[in-house]
Amino acid sequence: MFYGGIDVAKHSHEICLVNDSGDIVLRMHLDNNHKGMNKLLQALERLGLKPDDVKFCLEATGHYWLPIYCYLTNQGFELHVINPIQSDALRNLYVRKTKTDQKDALLLADLLRLGRAPETRLPSETTLKLQSLSRLRFEFVRQVGGLKNRVLGILDRIFPEYPDCFSDVFIRTSRELLKSYPEPEELAEVDLSELSAFLKEHSRGRFGEERAKKIQSLAKGTFGITMALDAFTLQLRLLVEQIEFIEEQIRVIEDAINEVMEELRPSKDTPYRHVIETIPGIGPVLAAAIIGEIGDISRFPNPRALVAYAGLDATVRASGLFEGTRNRMSKRGSPVLRNSLWLAAVSARRFNPALRAYYEQKRSQGKHSNVATGAVARKLVHLIYSLWKDNRPYDPDYQWSPPGKNA
Numbered sequence: 001m002f003y004g005g006i007d008v009a010k011h012s013h014e015i016c017l018v019n020d021s022g023d024i025v026l027r028m029h030l031d032n033n034h035k036g037m038n039k040l041l042q043a044l045e046r047l048g049l050k051p052d053d054v055k056f057c058l059e060a061t062g063h064y065w066l067p068i069y070c071y072l073t074n075q076g077f078e079l080h081v082i083n084p085i086q087s088d089a090l091r092n093l094y095v096r097k098t099k100t101d102q103k104d105a106l107l108l109a110d111l112l113r114l115g116r117a118p119e120t121r122l123p124s125e126t127t128l129k130l131q132s133l134s135r136l137r138f139e140f141v142r143q144v145g146g147l148k149n150r151v152l153g154i155l156d157r158i159f160p161e162y163p164d165c166f167s168d169v170f171i172r173t174s175r176e177l178l179k180s181y182p183e184p185e186e187l188a189e190v191d192l193s194e195l196s197a198f199l200k201e202h203s204r205g206r207f208g209e210e211r212a213k214k215i216q217s218l219a220k221g222t223f224g225i226t227m228a229l230d231a232f233t234l235q236l237r238l239l240v241e242q243i244e245f246i247e248e249q250i251r252v253i254e255d256a257i258n259e260v261m262e263e264l265r266p267s268k269d270t271p272y273r274h275v276i277e278t279i280p281g282i283g284p285v286l287a288a289a290i291i292g293e294i295g296d297i298s299r300f301p302n303p304r305a306l307v308a309y310a311g312l313d314a315t316v317r318a319s320g321l322f323e324g325t326r327n328r329m330s331k332r333g334s335p336v337l338r339n340s341l342w343l344a345a346v347s348a349r350r351f352n353p354a355l356r357a358y359y360e361q362k363r364s365q366g367k368h369s370n371v372a373t374g375a376v377a378r379k380l381v382h383l384i385y386s387l388w389k390d391n392r393p394y395d396p397d398y399q400w401s402p403p404g405k406n407a
Contacts, residue, residue, distance in 0.1 A: 002049060005108030006058040007101045008065045015040060016105035017054070018113060027102065032064070037071050051076035057112035059084045080117040082108075123295040129260045131292030135336055137253045138289070140246050147243050151178075154236050158224040159184045165215050170243070173203040177215075178240050182233035187219035257288045264291070276384050278393040281348025281355065286340050290384065293337035303385040309333045310341055312378050345377035354396055355379060 007014040017026035030036035199207040311333030349359040362372035
Protein backbone atom coordinates (compact mmCIF):
# COMPACT_ATOMS: atom_id res chain seq x y z
CA MET A 1 0.00 0.00 0.00
CA PHE A 2 1.14 3.56 -0.74
CA TYR A 3 0.22 6.66 1.22
CA GLY A 4 -0.06 10.16 -0.21
CA GLY A 5 -0.06 13.46 1.63
CA ILE A 6 -1.57 16.49 -0.07
CA ASP A 7 -0.71 19.97 1.16
CA VAL A 8 -3.66 21.98 -0.09
CA ALA A 9 -3.54 25.58 -1.31
CA LYS A 10 -5.80 27.81 -3.37
CA HIS A 11 -3.99 27.60 -6.70
CA SER A 12 -1.74 24.55 -6.35
CA HIS A 13 -1.02 21.50 -4.21
CA GLU A 14 2.10 19.68 -3.02
CA ILE A 15 2.03 15.86 -3.20
CA CYS A 16 4.24 13.39 -1.33
CA LEU A 17 3.83 9.62 -1.75
CA VAL A 18 5.48 7.07 0.55
CA ASN A 19 5.51 3.28 0.72
CA ASP A 20 4.86 1.00 3.71
CA SER A 21 8.40 1.63 4.99
CA GLY A 22 8.05 5.38 4.82
CA ASP A 23 10.34 5.79 1.81
CA ILE A 24 9.42 8.66 -0.48
CA VAL A 25 8.54 7.36 -3.96
CA LEU A 26 7.02 10.51 -5.44
CA ARG A 27 7.11 14.25 -4.89
CA MET A 28 5.31 16.63 -7.19
CA HIS A 29 3.75 20.05 -7.45
CA LEU A 30 0.48 20.30 -9.34
CA ASP A 31 -2.00 23.02 -10.24
CA ASN A 32 -5.49 23.00 -8.80
CA ASN A 33 -7.25 22.24 -12.09
CA HIS A 34 -7.95 19.35 -14.48
CA LYS A 35 -4.48 19.62 -16.01
CA GLY A 36 -2.87 19.24 -12.58
CA MET A 37 -5.10 16.30 -11.65
CA ASN A 38 -4.26 14.54 -14.93
CA LYS A 39 -0.58 15.08 -14.16
CA LEU A 40 -1.03 13.24 -10.84
CA LEU A 41 -2.93 10.35 -12.42
CA GLN A 42 -0.27 9.95 -15.12
CA ALA A 43 2.51 9.90 -12.48
CA LEU A 44 0.69 7.19 -10.53
CA GLU A 45 0.15 5.21 -13.73
CA ARG A 46 3.88 5.32 -14.51
CA LEU A 47 4.48 3.82 -11.06
CA GLY A 48 1.99 1.08 -11.87
CA LEU A 49 -0.38 2.19 -9.13
CA LYS A 50 -4.17 1.93 -9.27
CA PRO A 51 -6.73 3.64 -6.99
CA ASP A 52 -6.89 0.56 -4.75
CA ASP A 53 -3.11 0.82 -4.17
CA VAL A 54 -3.08 4.40 -2.85
CA LYS A 55 -4.66 6.26 0.05
CA PHE A 56 -4.49 10.04 0.38
CA CYS A 57 -4.61 12.35 3.37
CA LEU A 58 -5.23 16.12 3.30
CA GLU A 59 -6.15 18.92 5.68
CA ALA A 60 -9.56 20.61 5.67
CA THR A 61 -7.99 23.94 4.71
CA GLY A 62 -10.83 26.41 4.31
CA HIS A 63 -12.85 25.24 1.32
CA TYR A 64 -9.86 24.61 -0.96
CA TRP A 65 -9.75 20.89 -0.17
CA LEU A 66 -13.23 20.17 -1.57
CA PRO A 67 -12.44 20.15 -5.35
CA ILE A 68 -9.47 17.78 -5.11
CA TYR A 69 -11.35 15.63 -2.58
CA CYS A 70 -14.32 15.26 -4.90
CA TYR A 71 -12.11 14.64 -7.95
CA LEU A 72 -9.97 11.90 -6.39
CA THR A 73 -12.98 10.29 -4.71
CA ASN A 74 -14.72 10.09 -8.09
CA GLN A 75 -11.57 8.44 -9.47
CA GLY A 76 -11.93 5.69 -6.86
CA PHE A 77 -9.23 6.74 -4.37
CA GLU A 78 -9.69 6.52 -0.61
CA LEU A 79 -9.21 9.89 1.08
CA HIS A 80 -8.89 10.96 4.68
CA VAL A 81 -9.48 14.56 5.74
CA ILE A 82 -8.10 15.81 9.04
CA ASN A 83 -8.56 18.97 11.05
CA PRO A 84 -5.55 21.33 10.73
CA ILE A 85 -5.42 21.44 14.54
CA GLN A 86 -4.48 17.74 14.54
CA SER A 87 -1.64 18.14 12.06
CA ASP A 88 -0.37 21.24 13.88
CA ALA A 89 -0.13 19.24 17.10
CA LEU A 90 1.95 16.55 15.38
CA ARG A 91 4.10 19.14 13.64
CA ASN A 92 5.03 20.56 17.05
CA LEU A 93 6.53 17.20 18.02
CA TYR A 94 9.46 17.82 15.69
CA VAL A 95 12.52 19.43 17.27
CA ARG A 96 13.10 21.78 14.34
CA LYS A 97 10.15 24.12 13.95
CA THR A 98 10.29 24.27 10.17
CA LYS A 99 7.22 24.40 7.97
CA THR A 100 7.22 23.99 4.20
CA ASP A 101 4.63 22.66 1.80
CA GLN A 102 6.80 19.62 1.01
CA LYS A 103 7.30 18.77 4.69
CA ASP A 104 3.60 19.23 5.39
CA ALA A 105 2.75 16.80 2.57
CA LEU A 106 5.22 14.25 4.01
CA LEU A 107 3.77 14.72 7.50
CA LEU A 108 0.27 13.96 6.19
CA ALA A 109 1.51 10.89 4.33
CA ASP A 110 3.22 9.56 7.46
CA LEU A 111 0.16 10.31 9.54
CA LEU A 112 -1.88 8.10 7.23
CA ARG A 113 0.81 5.40 7.04
CA LEU A 114 0.99 5.15 10.83
CA GLY A 115 -2.80 4.81 11.07
CA ARG A 116 -3.33 8.09 12.86
CA ALA A 117 -5.59 9.75 10.29
CA PRO A 118 -9.28 9.51 11.25
CA GLU A 119 -11.80 8.22 8.74
CA THR A 120 -13.71 11.10 7.17
CA ARG A 121 -16.89 11.13 5.14
CA LEU A 122 -17.84 13.88 2.72
CA PRO A 123 -21.01 15.59 3.95
CA SER A 124 -24.20 14.86 2.06
CA GLU A 125 -25.49 17.40 -0.45
CA THR A 126 -28.27 18.40 1.94
CA THR A 127 -25.75 18.96 4.74
CA LEU A 128 -23.52 21.06 2.49
CA LYS A 129 -26.48 23.21 1.49
CA LEU A 130 -27.49 23.77 5.11
CA GLN A 131 -23.90 24.51 6.09
CA SER A 132 -23.26 27.06 3.32
CA LEU A 133 -26.63 28.80 3.71
CA SER A 134 -26.36 28.96 7.51
CA ARG A 135 -22.82 30.33 7.38
CA LEU A 136 -23.89 33.02 4.92
CA ARG A 137 -26.83 33.91 7.15
CA PHE A 138 -24.58 34.22 10.21
CA GLU A 139 -22.23 36.45 8.22
CA PHE A 140 -25.10 38.70 7.12
CA VAL A 141 -26.43 38.89 10.69
CA ARG A 142 -22.95 39.92 11.83
CA GLN A 143 -22.85 42.61 9.14
CA VAL A 144 -26.24 43.96 10.22
CA GLY A 145 -24.97 44.17 13.80
CA GLY A 146 -21.97 46.18 12.64
CA LEU A 147 -24.12 48.53 10.56
CA LYS A 148 -26.46 49.13 13.48
CA ASN A 149 -23.51 50.09 15.67
CA ARG A 150 -22.46 52.62 13.04
CA VAL A 151 -25.97 54.09 12.98
CA LEU A 152 -25.91 54.47 16.76
CA GLY A 153 -22.49 56.08 16.50
CA ILE A 154 -23.77 58.70 14.06
CA LEU A 155 -26.84 59.39 16.20
CA ASP A 156 -24.53 59.91 19.18
CA ARG A 157 -22.95 62.74 17.19
CA ILE A 158 -25.90 64.49 15.57
CA PHE A 159 -28.90 63.59 17.74
CA PRO A 160 -27.79 61.87 20.99
CA GLU A 161 -31.32 62.10 22.43
CA TYR A 162 -32.89 60.11 19.59
CA PRO A 163 -32.77 56.66 21.31
CA ASP A 164 -35.28 58.06 23.83
CA CYS A 165 -37.82 58.48 21.01
CA PHE A 166 -38.46 54.74 20.70
CA SER A 167 -37.88 51.63 22.75
CA ASP A 168 -35.82 50.30 19.82
CA VAL A 169 -34.03 52.57 17.35
CA PHE A 170 -34.43 49.95 14.61
CA ILE A 171 -38.17 49.28 14.67
CA ARG A 172 -39.91 49.93 11.34
CA THR A 173 -41.36 53.33 12.34
CA SER A 174 -37.98 54.59 13.55
CA ARG A 175 -36.22 53.47 10.38
CA GLU A 176 -38.72 55.25 8.16
CA LEU A 177 -38.35 58.37 10.29
CA LEU A 178 -34.55 58.34 10.00
CA LYS A 179 -34.73 57.90 6.23
CA SER A 180 -37.26 60.71 5.76
CA TYR A 181 -36.07 63.16 8.45
CA PRO A 182 -32.38 62.36 9.11
CA GLU A 183 -31.59 65.86 10.51
CA PRO A 184 -32.82 66.91 13.97
CA GLU A 185 -33.61 70.35 12.54
CA GLU A 186 -36.03 68.78 10.06
CA LEU A 187 -37.86 67.00 12.85
CA ALA A 188 -37.98 70.18 14.91
CA GLU A 189 -39.48 72.26 12.10
CA VAL A 190 -41.87 69.82 10.44
CA ASP A 191 -45.56 70.53 11.03
CA LEU A 192 -46.83 68.57 14.05
CA SER A 193 -49.86 67.24 12.19
CA GLU A 194 -47.62 66.03 9.33
CA LEU A 195 -45.27 64.25 11.73
CA SER A 196 -48.21 62.73 13.62
CA ALA A 197 -49.71 61.41 10.39
CA PHE A 198 -46.32 60.00 9.34
CA LEU A 199 -45.89 58.13 12.62
CA LYS A 200 -49.46 56.84 12.57
CA GLU A 201 -49.08 55.50 9.02
CA HIS A 202 -45.80 53.69 9.57
CA SER A 203 -46.69 52.33 13.01
CA ARG A 204 -50.15 51.12 11.97
CA GLY A 205 -51.74 53.44 14.49
CA ARG A 206 -49.48 52.69 17.45
CA PHE A 207 -47.92 56.17 17.50
CA GLY A 208 -49.52 59.54 16.91
CA GLU A 209 -49.52 63.12 18.13
CA GLU A 210 -48.21 62.36 21.62
CA ARG A 211 -45.11 60.59 20.25
CA ALA A 212 -44.67 63.33 17.64
CA LYS A 213 -44.58 65.99 20.38
CA LYS A 214 -41.94 64.03 22.28
CA ILE A 215 -39.75 63.66 19.19
CA GLN A 216 -40.03 67.36 18.33
CA SER A 217 -39.21 68.34 21.88
CA LEU A 218 -36.06 66.22 21.86
CA ALA A 219 -35.09 67.48 18.41
CA LYS A 220 -35.43 71.15 19.41
CA GLY A 221 -33.29 70.66 22.51
CA THR A 222 -30.67 68.32 21.02
CA PHE A 223 -27.05 68.71 22.03
CA GLY A 224 -25.82 67.15 18.78
CA ILE A 225 -23.13 68.63 16.56
CA THR A 226 -23.97 70.84 13.57
CA MET A 227 -20.69 70.60 11.64
CA ALA A 228 -20.53 68.24 8.61
CA LEU A 229 -24.21 67.51 9.22
CA ASP A 230 -24.94 66.83 5.54
CA ALA A 231 -22.27 64.11 5.43
CA PHE A 232 -23.49 62.43 8.61
CA THR A 233 -27.15 62.48 7.58
CA LEU A 234 -26.29 60.98 4.19
CA GLN A 235 -24.43 58.16 5.94
CA LEU A 236 -27.35 57.67 8.31
CA ARG A 237 -29.87 57.25 5.51
CA LEU A 238 -27.62 54.95 3.46
CA LEU A 239 -26.78 52.78 6.48
CA VAL A 240 -30.46 52.30 7.35
CA GLU A 241 -31.20 51.37 3.73
CA GLN A 242 -28.27 48.94 3.74
CA ILE A 243 -29.57 47.30 6.94
CA GLU A 244 -32.98 46.81 5.35
CA PHE A 245 -31.42 45.40 2.18
CA ILE A 246 -29.32 42.82 4.04
CA GLU A 247 -32.22 41.87 6.30
CA GLU A 248 -34.30 41.16 3.22
CA GLN A 249 -31.48 38.92 1.96
CA ILE A 250 -31.48 37.15 5.33
CA ARG A 251 -35.19 36.42 4.88
CA VAL A 252 -34.46 34.97 1.41
CA ILE A 253 -31.75 32.75 2.92
CA GLU A 254 -34.10 31.59 5.69
CA ASP A 255 -36.73 30.66 3.10
CA ALA A 256 -34.08 28.62 1.25
CA ILE A 257 -33.02 26.96 4.52
CA ASN A 258 -36.62 25.95 5.22
CA GLU A 259 -36.87 24.38 1.76
CA VAL A 260 -33.69 22.37 2.35
CA MET A 261 -34.87 21.31 5.81
CA GLU A 262 -37.93 19.76 4.18
CA GLU A 263 -35.56 17.26 2.53
CA LEU A 264 -34.88 15.86 6.01
CA ARG A 265 -38.53 15.25 6.93
CA PRO A 266 -38.88 11.47 7.51
CA SER A 267 -42.36 11.43 5.92
CA LYS A 268 -45.06 13.90 4.96
CA ASP A 269 -47.00 12.95 8.09
CA THR A 270 -44.07 13.55 10.49
CA PRO A 271 -44.62 16.80 12.41
CA TYR A 272 -40.90 17.67 12.44
CA ARG A 273 -38.12 17.76 9.84
CA HIS A 274 -35.34 16.65 12.18
CA VAL A 275 -35.48 15.40 15.76
CA ILE A 276 -33.39 18.27 17.15
CA GLU A 277 -36.11 20.70 16.07
CA THR A 278 -38.28 19.16 18.78
CA ILE A 279 -35.96 20.41 21.55
CA PRO A 280 -37.37 23.55 23.22
CA GLY A 281 -34.98 26.40 22.47
CA ILE A 282 -33.85 25.15 19.06
CA GLY A 283 -35.79 26.78 16.25
CA PRO A 284 -35.57 26.04 12.51
CA VAL A 285 -32.66 28.42 11.83
CA LEU A 286 -30.47 27.15 14.68
CA ALA A 287 -31.41 23.54 13.90
CA ALA A 288 -30.26 24.01 10.29
CA ALA A 289 -26.95 25.53 11.39
CA ILE A 290 -26.30 22.74 13.91
CA ILE A 291 -27.15 20.00 11.41
CA GLY A 292 -25.02 21.64 8.72
CA GLU A 293 -21.96 21.85 10.98
CA ILE A 294 -22.28 18.38 12.53
CA GLY A 295 -23.19 16.54 9.34
CA ASP A 296 -23.08 12.86 10.25
CA ILE A 297 -23.59 12.25 13.96
CA SER A 298 -21.93 8.83 13.68
CA ARG A 299 -18.60 10.65 13.20
CA PHE A 300 -18.58 11.21 16.94
CA PRO A 301 -18.11 8.20 19.26
CA ASN A 302 -19.72 9.96 22.22
CA PRO A 303 -21.20 13.31 23.29
CA ARG A 304 -17.87 14.45 24.73
CA ALA A 305 -16.31 14.26 21.28
CA LEU A 306 -19.09 16.47 19.92
CA VAL A 307 -18.60 18.94 22.79
CA ALA A 308 -14.90 19.14 21.89
CA TYR A 309 -15.70 19.55 18.19
CA ALA A 310 -17.85 22.55 19.06
CA GLY A 311 -15.06 24.01 21.22
CA LEU A 312 -17.29 23.98 24.29
CA ASP A 313 -14.93 21.77 26.30
CA ALA A 314 -12.88 23.25 29.11
CA THR A 315 -9.13 23.65 28.92
CA VAL A 316 -7.38 21.65 31.64
CA ARG A 317 -4.13 22.85 33.19
CA ALA A 318 -2.41 20.39 35.50
CA SER A 319 1.20 19.40 36.06
CA GLY A 320 2.67 17.48 38.99
CA LEU A 321 1.10 18.81 42.15
CA PHE A 322 -0.36 21.82 40.33
CA GLU A 323 -3.94 21.70 39.19
CA GLY A 324 -5.51 24.77 37.61
CA THR A 325 -8.81 25.96 39.03
CA ARG A 326 -9.69 28.60 36.43
CA ASN A 327 -10.34 26.56 33.32
CA ARG A 328 -11.71 28.29 30.25
CA MET A 329 -13.71 27.20 27.25
CA SER A 330 -11.27 25.92 24.62
CA LYS A 331 -13.06 27.54 21.61
CA ARG A 332 -10.99 25.34 19.31
CA GLY A 333 -13.79 23.75 17.34
CA SER A 334 -16.29 24.96 14.78
CA PRO A 335 -17.11 28.63 15.57
CA VAL A 336 -20.44 28.47 13.70
CA LEU A 337 -21.51 25.37 15.63
CA ARG A 338 -20.36 26.88 18.93
CA ASN A 339 -22.24 30.12 18.24
CA SER A 340 -25.39 28.21 17.27
CA LEU A 341 -25.26 26.06 20.40
CA TRP A 342 -24.63 29.12 22.56
CA LEU A 343 -27.67 30.89 21.12
CA ALA A 344 -29.71 27.71 21.58
CA ALA A 345 -28.56 27.51 25.21
CA VAL A 346 -29.60 31.14 25.84
CA SER A 347 -33.03 30.30 24.42
CA ALA A 348 -33.25 26.93 26.20
CA ARG A 349 -32.52 28.41 29.62
CA ARG A 350 -35.75 30.39 29.15
CA PHE A 351 -38.07 27.97 27.36
CA ASN A 352 -36.82 24.50 28.34
CA PRO A 353 -37.91 23.77 31.95
CA ALA A 354 -35.22 21.15 32.56
CA LEU A 355 -32.39 23.26 31.20
CA ARG A 356 -33.75 26.36 32.93
CA ALA A 357 -33.59 24.48 36.24
CA TYR A 358 -30.05 23.36 35.41
CA TYR A 359 -29.03 26.96 34.63
CA GLU A 360 -30.54 28.24 37.88
CA GLN A 361 -28.75 25.48 39.78
CA LYS A 362 -25.40 26.63 38.39
CA ARG A 363 -26.20 30.25 39.19
CA SER A 364 -27.13 29.29 42.77
CA GLN A 365 -23.66 27.74 43.06
CA GLY A 366 -22.15 31.15 42.38
CA LYS A 367 -21.35 30.59 38.71
CA HIS A 368 -21.23 33.58 36.41
CA SER A 369 -24.08 33.82 33.90
CA ASN A 370 -21.73 32.99 30.99
CA VAL A 371 -20.27 30.00 32.83
CA ALA A 372 -23.76 28.71 33.61
CA THR A 373 -24.83 29.23 29.98
CA GLY A 374 -21.76 27.30 28.83
CA ALA A 375 -22.79 24.43 31.09
CA VAL A 376 -26.29 24.53 29.56
CA ALA A 377 -24.74 24.45 26.07
CA ARG A 378 -22.73 21.33 26.95
CA LYS A 379 -25.85 19.71 28.44
CA LEU A 380 -27.68 20.60 25.25
CA VAL A 381 -25.00 18.88 23.16
CA HIS A 382 -25.50 15.67 25.14
CA LEU A 383 -29.24 15.92 24.53
CA ILE A 384 -28.77 16.58 20.80
CA TYR A 385 -26.39 13.64 20.52
CA SER A 386 -28.78 11.28 22.30
CA LEU A 387 -31.85 12.22 20.26
CA TRP A 388 -30.03 12.28 16.94
CA LYS A 389 -28.25 8.99 17.58
CA ASP A 390 -31.49 7.24 18.61
CA ASN A 391 -33.57 9.14 16.02
CA ARG A 392 -36.30 9.98 18.51
CA PRO A 393 -38.04 13.31 19.23
CA TYR A 394 -37.62 15.18 22.47
CA ASP A 395 -39.64 13.89 25.41
CA PRO A 396 -38.96 15.67 28.72
CA ASP A 397 -40.30 12.77 30.76
CA TYR A 398 -38.04 10.27 28.99
CA GLN A 399 -34.93 12.42 28.89
CA TRP A 400 -34.93 13.88 32.38
CA SER A 401 -36.69 11.25 34.49
CA PRO A 402 -34.76 8.95 36.88
CA PRO A 403 -33.22 5.87 35.24
CA GLY A 404 -35.63 2.99 34.84
CA LYS A 405 -38.84 4.99 34.68
CA ASN A 406 -39.14 4.65 30.93
CA ALA A 407 -37.19 1.45 30.52
